[in-house]
Amino acid sequence: MSSYCYYYLSGYPGESFSSPNAFLLQQCSGSSGSGVASTDWTFGDIKDSFPVKEGEYYFRFRQSDGGGGFNWIDVRQDDYNAKVPKFQGCVFAKVLRLDKLPRLTPTKMRLNAKKARQKQQRNTSPPPQQQQHHQQQQQQQQQRSPQQHNPPPQKWADEVVQKTEASPPPPRAPSPPPVPLSRVEKLQLEYKKKQEKQEKVWDDVDQRWVVVGDKRDRSRSPKRETTPITADLLGGTPPKQPNTTSAPPAQNAATNSKTLGVSLSASNAVGKSANVAAAVHARVQEMEDAQEKAVKELRDREKQKVKDAEEMDEVRARLEPKIKEWSEEYGKKRQLRALLSSLDKVLWPESSWKPINLGDILDSKKARRAYLKASLKVHPDKTKNLLPDQKFIATGVFDALSQANAEFEAKGGM
Structure with a gap:
């Protein structure tokens, strides 16, 4: 009987159990009459079939803990008849070379030190524009320092004044170039200047302030005649026309603002005929019912949102550790092959997913x-109508597989 043994060298760069090495176990020593079952492998079989012959190695093997996880166990390195545990039908080993422990090479140490120096320099050095501005300020201070800190004596004041008047002024340090404005800042500046130049006048017809030359100025176009609903449909006297002879005072500006929409209440039926009053009451009742219905629907939606959020928090607290245990190993993301081979451990039983051997x-x-x-199987379009627990598991599995596949393709399928 033959099988595969998967292993990786602990501590060596590029070695990871998510992408292990493998070698074929040719035959089982249990079939030779040693008392071991023919389906079991011994430590001697692993040592004899191990492809790397030079050096001294220490082996540890993966064993299932019975709850979907695993443990690493040790075997006596001098007991060649000791049984080797199997996991998912294969042998998984972690190998440590004892006579040549892994260490950082001088080249790797120099590269790490160089990266650390570059990172520290980027964090401490100021931007080029600030550095140039700082140098210009230092030059200006050096030019002003002789006059500020070394004033001439009183007896030589007249001569110093004459020399100062006769000599040309010292050259000024060049000012920093102006920072160019973005397109959005230019448009904002132009709009602000335009608003400052606009002239507003009071429109007596519309009872509002209008900008001169504004395309929305309706005072220059004939005003459309509109009749209020109370005067046209329900009868009664038309509303009073506003006074167009003078502009309203400032204290009454709030009362002259135009009201939008139509106000309809049962008071409009006072003094009307029976038919009109009945129509008004029916319309008012219809509007109140529609308002109550809209408020009730809004409250129901808000309650449903709160309920869904609480339910999702409960599902996340219960199932997120399971997703993390499946997708990570010792704090690192597992690779694509490892996720696919253990996908049946995390999916729900009704998913009908068939386990895949590594x-x-x-x-x-x-x-x-x-x-x-x-x-x-776990795409969001396929899991819309599932239960909250199943939908949460499908979302977590889909995200983990997508990230692992991106890394898998970036490495060329390795």
């Missing part, structure tokens, strides 16, 4: 096909 997706093409199949 050895079946070592090929890049097979891994891509498995990813497409899994992404279709």
Whole structure:
């Protein structure tokens, strides 16, 4: 019987259990009559089939804990007949080389020190414009310093004044170039200047202030005659026309503002005929019912939003640790093949997802096909009508698979 053993060298750059090495176990020593079952592998089988022969190595093996997780266990390195535990039908090993422990090379140490110096320099050095402005200020202070801190004696004051009047003034330091304005700032500046130049006049017809030359100035066009609904439909005297001889005083400006919309109440039926009064009451009742219905629908929507938010918080607190345990290993994101091989551990039982063996997706093409199949299973368009728990799991699985696939493609399918 043959199988695969997956391993990685602990501490070496580029080695990770999410993308392990593998070698084929040719035969099982249990079939030779040693008392071990023919489906089990011994530590001697691993040592004999291990491809790297030089050096001294220490082996640890992955074993299932019975709850969907795993533990790393040690075996006696001198007991060649000790059984090796299996996980998902294969042997998973973590190997540490004892005679040559991994360490940082001098080149790697120099690169790390160089990056640290560059980062510190970027954080401490000011921008070029501020540095240039600071130098110009220092030059101006140096030019003014002799006159400010070294005043001439009183007896030589006249000579100093004559020399100062005869000599030309010292050259001024060049001023910093103006900062160019963006397009939005230019438009804002032009609009502000235009508002300052506008002239407003009082419109007696519309009872409002109008900008001269404004296209919305309706005082220059014939005003459309409108009749209030109370005078046309319900009868009664038309409203009084505003006084057009003089502008209103400033204290009455609030009372002259135009009211938008139509105000309809039961008081409009006073003094009307029976038919008109009945129509007014029916219309008022219809408006009140519509208003109550709209308020009730708004409150129901707000209550449903609060209920959905509380339900989602409860689902997140309960299922987020499960998603994190599946998608991460020791605080690092797991790679695509590892996520696909353990996808059945995180999906809900009704998803009808068939487990995938890690050895079946070592090929890049097979891994891509498995990813497409899994992404279709948990795509947001496919999980709209699921339960909140299932929808939360599908969203977390889809995000983790998308990130792992992006890294997978960036490495060329490795």
